[in-house]
Amino acid sequence: MSNIAEEIEKLVSPIVEELKLELVDVEFVKEGRDWFLRVYIDTPDGNIDIEQCSQVSEKLSEELDRIDPIPQNYFLEVSSPGAERPLKKEEDFQNAIGQFVFIKTYEPINGMKEFEGYLLAYGPDAAEVEIRIKTRKLTVEIDKDKIALARLAIDFSA
Incomplete structure (x- = not known):
C-alpha cells in the first residue's frame, strides 16, 4: 500500500466507523494521465x-x-468492493472460508501462480484452497507470505 493510501486509510477510518460501515480497501493509482483515489466500503451484511x-x-x-x-x-471514488471483493485482512479471509476465491502468488507453487477454488481454511501460516484441474479436485496449501493478491471470485462452473 502506498504512503498516500495509508494516510487516507487513517483519515477515512473514523468516518466509516462513525457511519457503522466497513472500510474494505484504499487505492491511490495512476491510470493514463489521471490519478484516482479509490475508497471501497461495505456494510457488515454486504448491502452498501x-x-x-x-x-x-x-x-x-x-x-x-x-x-x-x-x-x-x-x-x-467511493464505492462498493463489488462481487469480487479483495481479501486483505485476516477477518476478510476468515469470512471467505467456504467461498470461491482467486489467489495469485509471488512465486509458483506446484508450477502455478494463480489459483481459483474454494477456500477451505485460513490459519496462522497458510490458506487451503480446493482447486479443480479438469475433473480432479486438489487441495493446495498456500503460505500466507506468498500471497500477492486475493479476492472473492465468481464460480462460473457451478
Missing part, C-alpha cells in the same frame, strides 16, 4: 447503497480539503 457511498465521499472530501495530503490532482 449509493447514499452511504455519498455520505462517506462528502465527509472524506471535507477532510481532504482541510488537510490537503495529496499534492497532485486526482479523482475521488
Whole structure:
C-alpha cells in the first residue's frame, strides 16, 4: 500500500466507523494521465447503497480539503468492493472460508501462480484452497507470505 493510501486509510477510518460501515480497501493509482483515489466500503451484511457511498465521499472530501495530503490532482471514488471483493485482512479471509476465491502468488507453487477454488481454511501460516484441474479436485496449501493478491471470485462452473 502506498504512503498516500495509508494516510487516507487513517483519515477515512473514523468516518466509516462513525457511519457503522466497513472500510474494505484504499487505492491511490495512476491510470493514463489521471490519478484516482479509490475508497471501497461495505456494510457488515454486504448491502452498501449509493447514499452511504455519498455520505462517506462528502465527509472524506471535507477532510481532504482541510488537510490537503495529496499534492497532485486526482479523482475521488467511493464505492462498493463489488462481487469480487479483495481479501486483505485476516477477518476478510476468515469470512471467505467456504467461498470461491482467486489467489495469485509471488512465486509458483506446484508450477502455478494463480489459483481459483474454494477456500477451505485460513490459519496462522497458510490458506487451503480446493482447486479443480479438469475433473480432479486438489487441495493446495498456500503460505500466507506468498500471497500477492486475493479476492472473492465468481464460480462460473457451478
